[in-house]
Amino acid sequence: xxxxxxxxxxxxxxxGEKVFLECVxxxxxxxxFWYRQDPGLGLRLIYFSYDVKMKEKGDIxxxxxxxxxxxxxxxxxxxxASTNQTSMYLCATLERQRGEKLFFGSGTQLSVL
Amino acid sequence: xxxxEQDPGPLSVPEGAIVSLNCTYSNSAFxxxxxxxxxxxxxxxxxxxxxxxGNKEDGRFTAQVDKSSKYISLFIRDSQxxxxxxxxxxxxxxxxxxxxxxTILRVKS
Numbered sequence: 001x002x003x004x005x006x007x008x009x010x011x012x013x014x015x016g017e018k019v020f021l022e023c024v025x026x027x028x029x030x031x032x033f034w035y036r037q038d039p040g041l042g043l044r045l046i047y048f049s050y051d052v053k054m055k056e057k058g059d060i061x062x063x064x065x066x067x068x069x070x071x072x073x074x075x076x077x078x079x080x081a082s083t084n085q086t087s088m089y090l091c092a093t094l095e096r097q098r099g100e101k102l103f104f105g106s107g108t109q110l111s112v113l
Numbered sequence: 114x115x116x117x118e119q120d121p122g123p124l125s126v127p128e129g130a131i132v133s134l135n136c137t138y139s140n141s142a143f144x145x146x147x148x149x150x151x152x153x154x155x156x157x158x159x160x161x162x163x164x165x166x167g168n169k170e171d172g173r174f175t176a177q178v179d180k181s182s183k184y185i186s187l188f189i190r191d192s193q194x195x196x197x198x199x200x201x202x203x204x205x206x207x208x209x210x211x212x213x214x215x216t217i218l219r220v221k222s
Contacts, residue, residue, distance in 0.1 A: 106156050
């Protein structure tokens, strides 16, 4: 079974703090994604990566950056956390086999006070 | 207008009922259609994946795509309390994947 592990289930941070969200996958998938999920808005893509050290902006990259130094690890960075970044953050990997299938982690609920 | 519209619910049904979940979309370029299920405090998991118009069945679940009406449905037969979750539709063309906002389903025993 594919496993996508997000390091924290819940995080509480203060405005202006630098925040790191970590994601690790064990299936050697090339593509990894960071989404945020907000009530009524569904999942919105922040950034994705199709290879080590490669990254692409998603639909809402402002205020975020990412790092992919190793294939299995994809980090999301909030340079200076703001209250409007309070959200559920979901990491995912992509399997391409008879179609495309996203595997999600359990999510990190981030609260910025 | 959102590319993908999905009623957020909640939809509350008795155990054993047939459930119908729906999404509409505006972009005729969408080619692949998916349904994800998300339990509370968990990430979404892929439930159904379809490519063309028509029906696809998997156990108690049937996914239906009507490209001419830009409408997709997920039917759940003999619904169980364990089906209580949020169901998200998703659609893809090229490398663009768009999710609906999700419908909360509650199946009462």
